[in-house]
Amino acid sequence: MQDKIVQLLYNAADYVSGQQISDSLGVSRQAVNKAVKSLREKGFEIDSVTNKGYMLKSTPTYLCAEAIQCHLNTKIIGKSITVLDTVGSTNDYLKELGAKGAEAGTVVIAREQTAGKGRLGRVWQTKKDDGIALSLLLRPELAPSEISAITPLSGLALCRAINDFCMLDSRIKWPNDVIVGKKKLVGILTEMSAEFDKVEFTVTGIGINVEHTVFPEEIAHKATSILLETGRHIDQNKFVATVLNYLEQELVMNRYRLNGQTVNDYQTLCASIGRQVTFTRGKRKISGMGVSINNNGELEVMLSNGTVATVNSGEVTVQGIY
Numbered sequence: 001m002q003d004k005i006v007q008l009l010y011n012a013a014d015y016v017s018g019q020q021i022s023d024s025l026g027v028s029r030q031a032v033n034k035a036v037k038s039l040r041e042k043g044f045e046i047d048s049v050t051n052k053g054y055m056l057k058s059t060p061t062y063l064c065a066e067a068i069q070c071h072l073n074t075k076i077i078g079k080s081i082t083v084l085d086t087v088g089s090t091n092d093y094l095k096e097l098g099a100k101g102a103e104a105g106t107v108v109i110a111r112e113q114t115a116g117k118g119r120l121g122r123v124w125q126t127k128k129d130d131g132i133a134l135s136l137l138l139r140p141e142l143a144p145s146e147i148s149a150i151t152p153l154s155g156l157a158l159c160r161a162i163n164d165f166c167m168l169d170s171r172i173k174w175p176n177d178v179i180v181g182k183k184k185l186v187g188i189l190t191e192m193s194a195e196f197d198k199v200e201f202t203v204t205g206i207g208i209n210v211e212h213t214v215f216p217e218e219i220a221h222k223a224t225s226i227l228l229e230t231g232r233h234i235d236q237n238k239f240v241a242t243v244l245n246y247l248e249q250e251l252v253m254n255r256y257r258l259n260g261q262t263v264n265d266y267q268t269l270c271a272s273i274g275r276q277v278t279f280t281r282g283k284r285k286i287s288g289m290g291v292s293i294n295n296n297g298e299l300e301v302m303l304s305n306g307t308v309a310t311v312n313s314g315e316v317t318v319q320g321i322y
């Protein structure tokens with residue numbers, strides 16, 4: 001109910017009376033008073049004037065589910081949002097919820113992760129309020145072999161959200177990093193729970209560097225943040241809502257698949273195309289020119305002998321980036 005009250009007040013041009021709120025939500029006046037009180041405790045500034053009602057003056061600056069939800073225009077993604085102060089890994093937490101039947105579109109966000117996971121067994125650090133750690137649960141009706149579009153479509157959504165909201169020129173480093181210039185701003189890790197021929201659910205974890213001004217020494221040369229790139233502190237709730245709106249557009253509206261249009265869009269934003277890339281086959285390192293992405297989200301690389309190699313996983317370095 002609190003999210004609905006925030007939404008009502010957010011969209012209203014004037015004060016909204018307690019009676020109007022209780023009528024439109026079908027709850028008692030007492031329940032409205034109680035909800036307003038707990039919203040204030042969460043950091044919402046809500047003015048109240050006798051005979052006029054309530055007006056929303058400001059939303060909290062820290063991540064908060066109700067403040068995200070009032071900017072959402074999605075049908076599936078973000079219907080349920082949980083913001084945790086701290087957690088080991090949002091992906092692990094959400095996988096547990098998924099196993100217990102959490103609905104498609106459930107989002108878990110943490111202000112801090114103590115055991116955040118990156119790709120290839122790496123660690124992903126999220127210190128309190130420095131970065132956004134977000135995981136999204138989906139239940140696509142696909143075979144396990146068909147979910148390879150989820151990470152590229154998520155990358156596309158992130159790139160669009162960042163460029164739109166932060167006015168940056170971010171690009172995608174195949175398969176799952178969003179970069180600005182030569183440095184990484186976002187990492188994506190998709191995990192899945194599946195039976196032999198049917199996906200039960202996927203969890204896509206997204207780590208975004210937001211407020212960092214310094215990074216651990218080992219990644220300092222290749223990591224950046226929204227603050228470092230723009231010199232501005234963003235409204236994290238509005239930003240997360242923008243990300244979720246774009247995720248709905250790219251993932252749900254495209255039914256979790258790449259098509260001619262999204263492949264084109266991805267290629268336009270992909271920094272690995274038109275550049276020398278190096279990948280590993282067995283123990284061999286192979287270099288070539290990144291030329292395209294196919295409908296499975298795989299990178300096609302033109303080798304010096306004129307043949308095209310298809311790369312679908314692992315580590316790919318891009319010349320001039322990292």
Ligand code: BTN
Pocket residue numbers: 088089090091092113115116117118119120122124132133134135176177186187188189204205206207208
């Ligand atoms: C990578 O670039 O290696 C992927 C990083 C993915 C990090 C995110 S943060 C939210 C979610 N929870 C995790 O433990 N990992 C992902």
